[in-house]
Amino acid sequence: MKKTIQDAMRLMTYHMRTLRINHHMTQKQMASVLNVSAQSISAYENGVIRPDIEVIMRYAEYFKVDITYLMGINLYGAIHDVLPTQTEAQMFMAYRRRPAWMRKVIRELCFNGTKYRTQDEEQDYAMMLSDYDGEYK
Known part of the structure; x- marks a missing residue:
């Protein structure tokens, strides 16, 4: 139209x-x-x-x-x-600095609503993300 x-x-x-x-x-x-x-x-x-x-x-x-x-x-x-807030911009830049596999995990968790299929899978995601925990602070 x-x-x-x-x-x-x-x-x-x-x-x-x-x-x-x-x-x-x-x-x-x-x-x-x-x-x-x-x-x-x-x-x-x-x-x-x-x-x-x-x-x-x-x-x-x-x-x-x-x-x-x-x-x-x-x-x-x-x-x-x-426009993003300053905090959102910082989060985005932190996201961009992550390795590709971690960005994929974050996208899955945030946008796809992925549910963990098994307890092991949940622990794997938690372990992968905790390796980089100090970088977010």
Whole structure:
């Protein structure tokens, strides 16, 4: 299904209104943040007029969302939900430094929901991972 400018504008006005309401802001408060009138906010949210790129950028910056989210292209929302935290980045780098066999075990445990078939298998996994236990601290 091909998106049109009208589709993008409808999604943008929906996201603009939803973000403002979810943050418990009035149109007047939002207008103050964007340095426009409350009537402009109402017109943007009702699709009467299109906000210029500067207003869209300020809006995205204020709510910490990507502009593409406002237009419905990126469905992830807030930027901090997309970018890893410092701890997640450190965990990823630690994962990358592991040997291939250990990365495979970690992937199996984390993503495949692998259940141990036998007690011996569980002990083997535990032993393999414990050999590197000191490196994670």
